[in-house]
Amino acid sequence: MKTETLSTDPFPADGETNAIRWHRYRERYVDWCTIGFCILGGLLVGITVLAIANIASAELADPAHLIEVAATSEVVHSILLTFGAGASAVLLLILFGTPLAYVLARSRPSRFKGVVESIVDIPLILPHTVAGLLVYLLFMRRGWLGAPLSEIGLAFEDALPGTIVAMLFVASPFYVNSMREGFEKVPVHLENVARTLGAGTFTAFRTVTLPLSLRHMYSGAILAWGRAIGEFAGVIMIAYYPFIISTLIYYSFTTDGIHTSRSIAFTVILVSFGVFYLLRRMTRFMGRYDDRV
Amino acid sequence: MIAFDRVSLSLGSFHLKDVSLKIGKGDYYFIVGPSGAGKTVLLEAIAGLHLPDSGRLLLRGSEITALPPEKRKVALVYQDYSLFPNMRVIENVSYGLRVQGMGKKEAHREVAPLLERFGIAHLADRYPGTLSGGEQQRVALARAVAVKPDVLLLDEPLSALDPVTQEKFIADLKRLHREDGLTIVQVSHSRREAHLLATRVAVIIDGTLVDEGEADVVLNTPRSREVAAFVGIENILDGSVTANEGGLATMDVGGRAVEAVTDAAVGEEVTLCIRADDVVLAVGDGPQSSARNTMAGTVVSIAENGPVAEVRVDAGITLTAVLTRRSVRDLALAPGTAVTLSVKATAVHVIRG
Numbered sequence: 001m002k003t004e005t006l007s008t009d010p011f012p013a014d015g016e017t018n019a020i021r022w023h024r025y026r027e028r029y030v031d032w033c034t035i036g037f038c039i040l041g042g043l044l045v046g047i048t049v050l051a052i053a054n055i056a057s058a059e060l061a062d063p064a065h066l067i068e069v070a071a072t073s074e075v076v077h078s079i080l081l082t083f084g085a086g087a088s089a090v091l092l093l094i095l096f097g098t099p100l101a102y103v104l105a106r107s108r109p110s111r112f113k114g115v116v117e118s119i120v121d122i123p124l125i126l127p128h129t130v131a132g133l134l135v136y137l138l139f140m141r142r143g144w145l146g147a148p149l150s151e152i153g154l155a156f157e158d159a160l161p162g163t164i165v166a167m168l169f170v171a172s173p174f175y176v177n178s179m180r181e182g183f184e185k186v187p188v189h190l191e192n193v194a195r196t197l198g199a200g201t202f203t204a205f206r207t208v209t210l211p212l213s214l215r216h217m218y219s220g221a222i223l224a225w226g227r228a229i230g231e232f233a234g235v236i237m238i239a240y241y242p243f244i245i246s247t248l249i250y251y252s253f254t255t256d257g258i259h260t261s262r263s264i265a266f267t268v269i270l271v272s273f274g275v276f277y278l279l280r281r282m283t284r285f286m287g288r289y290d291d292r293v
Numbered sequence: 294m295i296a297f298d299r300v301s302l303s304l305g306s307f308h309l310k311d312v313s314l315k316i317g318k319g320d321y322y323f324i325v326g327p328s329g330a331g332k333t334v335l336l337e338a339i340a341g342l343h344l345p346d347s348g349r350l351l352l353r354g355s356e357i358t359a360l361p362p363e364k365r366k367v368a369l370v371y372q373d374y375s376l377f378p379n380m381r382v383i384e385n386v387s388y389g390l391r392v393q394g395m396g397k398k399e400a401h402r403e404v405a406p407l408l409e410r411f412g413i414a415h416l417a418d419r420y421p422g423t424l425s426g427g428e429q430q431r432v433a434l435a436r437a438v439a440v441k442p443d444v445l446l447l448d449e450p451l452s453a454l455d456p457v458t459q460e461k462f463i464a465d466l467k468r469l470h471r472e473d474g475l476t477i478v479q480v481s482h483s484r485r486e487a488h489l490l491a492t493r494v495a496v497i498i499d500g501t502l503v504d505e506g507e508a509d510v511v512l513n514t515p516r517s518r519e520v521a522a523f524v525g526i527e528n529i530l531d532g533s534v535t536a537n538e539g540g541l542a543t544m545d546v547g548g549r550a551v552e553a554v555t556d557a558a559v560g561e562e563v564t565l566c567i568r569a570d571d572v573v574l575a576v577g578d579g580p581q582s583s584a585r586n587t588m589a590g591t592v593v594s595i596a597e598n599g600p601v602a603e604v605r606v607d608a609g610i611t612l613t614a615v616l617t618r619r620s621v622r623d624l625a626l627a628p629g630t631a632v633t634l635s636v637k638a639t640a641v642h643v644i645r646g
Contacts, residue, residue, distance in 0.1 A: 108305070189375040195362040196340050196369040197389035197440055207392065211379045 052269060059266040069263035074248065079271060082244040085160060086228035089167035090221050093175040098217070101176045102205065105183035124173045132237030135166045139238060162239035167228035175224035182216025183209060215286045222279050229272070294318040294476055295339060295444060300348035302338060309334055311348070312502045314495055316444075321470050322478045323491035323508065327523060331500040332480040336446050339478060340369050353443070365444075368437035372449040374429040376421035382432050383408070383417040389440035404439050411435045411465070427458035434465065438473070445469075447479040451486060463489055484525040487512060496520050514642045518564045521644065527569035527603075527613040534561045541585075541638060547610045552585040553641035564644040571640035572614035574604060575633045576624050584635035592630045595621060606634050 059066045069075060100120070107113050123131050139146040139156040146156055156162035186209050194204035210217075232246035240247060245268050253261035295316040302309040309331050316322045324332045337343050338350065341362035350358045357365060368389070376385050384391075386407060387400035395403065408414040411431045421429055430450060437445055447466075451459045467490065470477055481487060487494055491508040496515075504511050504520045515521040521529050532546035534557045542555045544563060557563050573584065590608030602621045604614045612634060616626075626632070 187373075187375065189371050189373065190377060192337065192340070192342050192362070193369055193371065193375045193436075194377075194388070194392070195342070196365070196367055196442075196446075197392065197436070198363045199388075199392040200361070200363055203392050207388075208377055208379070212377075 055262060055266050055269070059263060065259070066263050066266065069260055070267040074243070075264055075267060078243045078245050078248045079268065081160070081163075081242060082229045082246075083275070085163045085244060086167055086171075086225045088164045089171055089228045090175070090225045092164070092168050093172055093224055094217070094221065097172060097176045098179055098210075101179035102183050102209070104176070105180045106188070120176050121173050123170045128170065128231070128233035129237070131170050132166060132234040135162075135169050135234060136237040139165055156238055158239050158241045160239070160242060163235050163242070163244055166234040166238055167231055170231050170234045171224035171228040174227050175220040178216050178220025178223060179213065182213035182220070185216075186212045215283060218283055218286045222276070222283075226276065294320075294353060295478070296351040297335075297338075298349040298351065300338065300345045300350060302334065302343055302345045304334060304343065307331060307334065307500060309338070309500045312497075313348075314502060314505050316476065316478060316493070318476055319474055320476055320478075321490050321492045322476070323487045323494045324478065324480045324497060325482060325484070325487055325494060325523070326497040327482060330497045332482075332497055333448050335497060336369070336448055336478065336480050339444070340367050340446055341365050366440075366442050367444040367446055368440055368442035369446045370433045370437050370448065370450055372452055374421075374426075374433040376424075376429055376432055376436070378421050381418050381420055382413060382424070385421065385432055386413075386436045386439050388436060393440070404435070407435045407439055426454055427461070430454060430458075430462060431465070434469075438469070438475075442475075444476045444478060447477060449480055449482070451481070451483070466490060484512065487524075496523060498523065513568070515566065516644065518644060521564070521566045521642075526566045526642075527615075528565075528567040528572070530565045530567070530610060532563055532565055534559050534563060542643070544643075549588060549609045551636075551641065552638040553643050554639050555643035555645070557643055557645050561645060563646075566642040566644065567612065567636055567640060569603065569613045569615040571636055572606075572612055573635045574606065574614050574616060574620075574624065574626070575635070576626075577631060578633055582635055583637070585638035586636040586641070587633060588635075589631070589633055592626055592628050592632060594628055595626060597621075606632055608634055612636075 104113065104117060104120075126134075136157075137143055139149075139162060141147065141150050141155070141157055149156070154161060156165060190208050190212070191204045194208050195201070199207065229244075230246065232250065235244060236247055236250070243251060245264070249261050249264050249268070252264055297312050297314045300309065300312045307329075312335065324335055326332050334343060338345065341357070341360055341364075345358060348358075349356055352360075352365060352367075377388065380388065383401055383404065386404045387395075387397075390400040390403055391397065405414070408417055411434060413428060413431050413435060416424060416428060416432070421432065424432065430453075434450075450466075451462055454462060463486070466477070466479075469475055470490070479486070479490065487508060493506065494504075494508045494511040495502055496504040496511060498519055504516045511520070512524050515524055515526065518529060530546045530551075532544035532551060534542050534555075535545050535550070536543040537555075537557065537559055540554055540556060542553055542557055544551050544553065544557075544565065546565060551565060553565065555563070573582075578589075588608035588610075590606040590612075593605040593607050593611065595605075596603045597618055600618055601615050602618050604616055604621065604626060606612055606614060614634060616624075624630075624632075
């Protein structure tokens with residue numbers, strides 16, 4: 001017991017040896033680099049926490065109003081619509097973005113590949129209003145794609161498909177880049193072996209490459225979904241209605257004022273945090289084999 | 294069985310140039326060469342993973358140049374084993390049968406004897422990440438054999454194994470070749486592996502096929518100086534023919550006369566190859582022998598390597614001899630010891646031109 005006390009107590013009370021022991025303790029247990037990084041990183045997290053604490057303190061002071069606003073059918077419907085539209089955009093991304101990511105991952109470096117990669121990244125570098133304008137011009141009733149599609153009954157202006165297509169546009173780089181990184185991590189040798197054992201290209205992809213990239217698919221989908229449901233400028237250009245959560249908050253802010261819009265925002269923060277926390281927790285159980293590739 | 298007819302192939306900055314070779318049914322064919330020579334590309338071309346820029350590939354007499362890998366009936370085992378990490382051992386081994394349409398239960402039943410044969414039955418439910426290198430290698434081999442390929446392609450399968458596991462695996466490969474009559478094509482940079490396993494050998498250097506033929510011939514009587522260096526001939530000397538009497542030529546090598554059996558004409562520049570195994574050492578003047586080349590010299594250095602030792606002797610020209618460590622001890626050899634070295638004229642391989 002005495003030994004344990006001596007070894008864990010950095011400040012033993014015996015004069016001169018204290019300095020030596022403290023020096024040893026500091027060398028052994030204190031990693032200043034990590035502590036420095038924690039402080040710098042903590043400042044970043046601190047800003048977010050401070051912002052949330054700020055809004056929370058105001059909202060929790062009047063819980064009755066918060067519950068009243070959160071329970072309105074308009075807010076509930078808007079949250080469900082936002083999450084649903086985001087999920088639809090992600091499903092479309094999985095359908096179209098996965099093959100694109102695979103081709104980019106497996107093709108040799110070339111000027112053409114570089115151009116395609118830059119095109120994929122365009123939504124990342126554009127101001128959101130520009131992205132919204134691009135989507136609007138293409139999918140409006142007189143747009144290159146909007147016109148023929150509206151003729152077969154698929155309208156985008158102020159309609160859910162417009163919201164989805166805007167979300168798809170801004171979220172696509174997040175999914176494609178994550179998926180491409182996942183495919184790149186799967187050695188081509190594995191596919192080669194599968195092919196010589198009798199698997200066609202698609203079978204090798206389906207049975208070997210895709211299962212080994214699931215974690216990247218999942219995390220890319222979460223990122224893309226998060227980006228999609230948070231979009232405002234891109235969506236408002238083509239589909240002010242139906243209200244998704246960002247457009248509803250803007251509408252509420254301009255018509256009802258700060259009090260109501262703040263309550264809606266806080267409700268969204270709580271719901272989003274809960275959903276994303278659960279989704280992130282689930283990644284722990286995805287693609288356990290990736291590390292062994 | 295497999296024929297390359299003037300095959301050329303480019304992959305980025307690497308070029309396989311105009312390769313022609315034939316691999317017969319039942320051959321244990323070695324493709325050897327230094328790192329980056331194009332051995333694996335050649336192997337992958339057989340598997341159909343690279344399309345040649347020109348030339349033809351034939352399998353069983355039919356052209357397969359553009360035939361996809363899944364239709365070639367060749368199985369490939371990579372140096373890194375390339376087991377599917379998301380599948381258990383049994384699923385890895387039965388993968389080929391499953392993708393060819395066999396049901397899960399039937400495929401598992403089918404591969405059960407293979408698991409027994411390769412001593413991996415007890416690992417059936419384990420994932421590759423939990424296996425040792427030797428176990429992974431056996432699983433990879435079982436997976437390749439499970440699809441009953443016409444040709445088994447092995448890409449440096451022994452390089453990542455420890456010496457004990459290597460010996461076991463070499464025995465497995467010998468058995469597989471002998472008992473199953475499989476045609477095996479193996480890429481390697483190890484002369485020892487080629488000596489132990491190969492029936493035929495191709496030497497590829499910098500994308501070019503520089504020698505090809507029976508294993509003993511290529512390994513012991515190489516066609517060029519670079520092949521001789523690669524296949525590990527310890528003594529490579531330049532000389533010129535000074536006399537030739539009915540095929541027994543005398544050559545001047547650094548001022549010493551060396552005799553060898555060759556048709557090289559007087560005045561011709563030649564390269565002499567002498568295996569260190571063929572150099573015999575005796576202390577002092579040594580006993581009389583029938584060897585045509587006998588030279589006095591002194592030991593320069595002795596490098597021990599396992600049960601043998603490489604002894605370098607300066608006899609006007611420097612030659613390396615391989616002796617057992619016991620011989621080194623019995624002869625009390627040490628740097629500076631005066632010795633007589635002898636080499637039979639028939640043990641000197643002459644490369645002309």
